[in-house]
Amino acid sequence: MSDPEGKAPDVANPEAAITGWPVDHSRSPVIHTYWLQKYGLSGHYGRRAVPPEKAEAFYKGFAESGLVGCNVTVPNKEAAAKACDILDDAAQAMGAANTLWLEDGKLHGANTDGIGFLRNLDQQAIGWDRKPGSALVLGAGGAARAVIWGLLSRNIPTVHIFNRTLAKAEALSERFGIRVLAHPLDDLSKYLSEAMLLVNTTAAGMVGKADLEISLEGLPKEALVTDIVYTPLETGLLKAAALRGNATVDGLGMLLHQAGAGFEHWFGVLPEVDEDLRQTVLADLGIKSEAKA
Numbered sequence: 001m002s003d004p005e006g007k008a009p010d011v012a013n014p015e016a017a018i019t020g021w022p023v024d025h026s027r028s029p030v031i032h033t034y035w036l037q038k039y040g041l042s043g044h045y046g047r048r049a050v051p052p053e054k055a056e057a058f059y060k061g062f063a064e065s066g067l068v069g070c071n072v073t074v075p076n077k078e079a080a081a082k083a084c085d086i087l088d089d090a091a092q093a094m095g096a097a098n099t100l101w102l103e104d105g106k107l108h109g110a111n112t113d114g115i116g117f118l119r120n121l122d123q124q125a126i127g128w129d130r131k132p133g134s135a136l137v138l139g140a141g142g143a144a145r146a147v148i149w150g151l152l153s154r155n156i157p158t159v160h161i162f163n164r165t166l167a168k169a170e171a172l173s174e175r176f177g178i179r180v181l182a183h184p185l186d187d188l189s190k191y192l193s194e195a196m197l198l199v200n201t202t203a204a205g206m207v208g209k210a211d212l213e214i215s216l217e218g219l220p221k222e223a224l225v226t227d228i229v230y231t232p233l234e235t236g237l238l239k240a241a242a243l244r245g246n247a248t249v250d251g252l253g254m255l256l257h258q259a260g261a262g263f264e265h266w267f268g269v270l271p272e273v274d275e276d277l278r279q280t281v282l283a284d285l286g287i288k289s290e291a292k293a
């Protein structure tokens with residue numbers, strides 16, 4: 001392909017991409033290509049590697065990229081947010097954007113990770129947010145920010161964050177205010193009995209990484225347990241939770257649902273997250289799964 005930079009977007013054949021460093025592992029092209037084909041739309045969704053040292057210039061000069069918009073992955077979400085002319089509430093609250101689009105000559109930025117997290121639970125565990133109790137969040141990285149934003153938007157009264165590095169949990173507590181409390185990971189057992197939701201946002205439990213060494217003893221059986229890690233689909237945490245009778249939701253739906261808003265901006269159709277999409281992405285990941293009813 002010729003150098004795509006330095007050209008204006010082609011609105012008749014719009015092109016979007018996943019941007020970040022690296023981008024080879026991203027499943028976003030599989031998701032958007034599935035929807036382009038399903039809805040019979042012209043357009044293309046590719047990959048654009050943007051090293052962090054070039055991120056500021058790339059997003060500030062986005063109108064010259066040839067793209068109508070893009071997704072942004074680590075480590076560029078903060079740089080992308082800074083380059084935008086207009087940010088939605090979520091991106092402002094998180095200081096990070098994962099979805100960009102050009103509109104009337106301005107660069108708009110949104111953060112749809114929190115919405116993706118919520119829609120996944122809404123689809124897989126209807127009524128999860130109407131149960132009494134606190135939400136317990138493991139981890140204090142970029143994904144935790146999105147999850148906390150989502151939980152606060154649903155009026156969950158208290159969100160406890162547990163992190164190996166306490167200072168990072170404290171920084172999130174300061175960012176989000178008094179409903180968010182920071183704790184060292186070792187204090188988790190003291191709070192399990194008040195949980196209506198337990199969420200893992202740490203990278204622990206991913207393929208090739210050990211599970212967190214935590215016990216679920218004391219967690220109410222009514223509490224929902226979810227993991228945003230989706231390789232493997234059933235992490236050690238979800239397996240342990242299911243064994244003791246807690247309902248569980250895997251993390252793949254978060255990835256699928258966060259993608260919809262961008263697709264609508266770039267290609268003009270609000271797409272559906274359906275079982276065929278889930279199976280397409282699972283096949284691409286090399287994961288076998290039973291189709292859900």
Ligand code: NAP
Pocket residue numbers: 074113116138139140141142143144163164165168201202203204206212228229230251252254255256258
């Ligand atoms: P990040 O900013 O690098 O944060 C990683 C977090 O994991 C930190 O809180 C870190 O603790 C903790 N952690 C890592 N290894 C640990 C271990 N062995 N023991 C205890 N804590 C550990 O990463 P991120 O962007 O938040 O992403 C986190 C995970 O979520 C990744 O696996 C990513 O693939 C997944 N994710 C999924 C989706 C989805 O759509 N399903 C979306 C975004 C991210 P310290 O602060 O102590 O280092």
